[in-house]
Amino acid sequence: xxxxxxxxxxxxVEEWFDxxxxxxxxxxxxxxxxxxxxxxxxxxxxxxRYQIRSTCFVVGKLAxxxxxxxxxxxxxxxxxxxxxxxxxxxxxxxxxxxKEDLHRSVSILEALTGEKIKGFRAPSWSxxxxxxxxxxxxxxxxxxxxxxxxxxxxxxLYGMPGANSNIHKAAGSSIIEIPQQLANLGIIKTGIAGxxxxxxxxxxxxxxxIRMKNSQGKPVFIYLHPWELLYQKYPVQLSFTENIIQxxxxxxxxxxxxxxxxxxxxxxxxxxxxxxSFLAQNE
Numbered sequence: 001x002x003x004x005x006x007x008x009x010x011x012x013v014e015e016w017f018d019x020x021x022x023x024x025x026x027x028x029x030x031x032x033x034x035x036x037x038x039x040x041x042x043x044x045x046x047x048x049r050y051q052i053r054s055t056c057f058v059v060g061k062l063a064x065x066x067x068x069x070x071x072x073x074x075x076x077x078x079x080x081x082x083x084x085x086x087x088x089x090x091x092x093x094x095x096x097x098x099k100e101d102l103h104r105s106v107s108i109l110e111a112l113t114g115e116k117i118k119g120f121r122a123p124s125w126s127x128x129x130x131x132x133x134x135x136x137x138x139x140x141x142x143x144x145x146x147x148x149x150x151x152x153x154x155x156x157l158y159g160m161p162g163a164n165s166n167i168h169k170a171a172g173s174s175i176i177e178i179p180q181q182l183a184n185l186g187i188i189k190t191g192i193a194g195x196x197x198x199x200x201x202x203x204x205x206x207x208x209x210i211r212m213k214n215s216q217g218k219p220v221f222i223y224l225h226p227w228e229l230l231y232q233k234y235p236v237q238l239s240f241t242e243n244i245i246q247x248x249x250x251x252x253x254x255x256x257x258x259x260x261x262x263x264x265x266x267x268x269x270x271x272x273x274x275x276x277s278f279l280a281q282n283e
Contacts, residue, residue, distance in 0.1 A: 012057050015226075050261040056073050059083045081271070148177070150163050165179055167218075181219075
């Protein structure tokens, strides 16, 4: 019998122009061109249909500009966690700059929800071994409990090759890291359950991956962005490869998520609830 292991549905609540590839091509954000309200409504509909309570990592500047989005997600039972204030790559920041950015984000989200923020996800998985010590120390200083920021392999955009792929307490810190689970394809490690990987792969492949990891006792998190749920052509010129990375499969992605949630019994819960039980079991 398959061991019951919790998995997580997570949403990185950010605008399309916060994503790394468009951001590199834009001289300024296109705030007036946004479908994020419709995208969030679609996400809530999917979660309600399958009775899912998820974890939503919210960019602080978006929460500041559109607080009703945060309040709506919170009212529907989703955990609100931090995705930074300005969606800057953590490894591009100095420790003091990151500290200020994190505090600003957490303060905004706590004011909107009336609850303690417990988790953080680095924009674009931008935590490296070089900055890990001060990164986790900063989270701890803000009284957070966990991070979900590590991609334990290297890509051209991000990654921490050789990082611990199990849920673990960060070295020298009280912070629990929930890293992304990867598939080992020979010498290559690749993501499966989120972002471009999720959009490229058929739902049965993603389902099989989750089953395999769960059979090993490893939780998996699915991760999405609002702009991956509702297709819109945005005013930015990307290369052929960048267009595939950014947009391929967006039109089918909402249906795919529904299929993954519906087709077999995966146990989905909020990350903060899991962390509470994890800490209780490991005291």
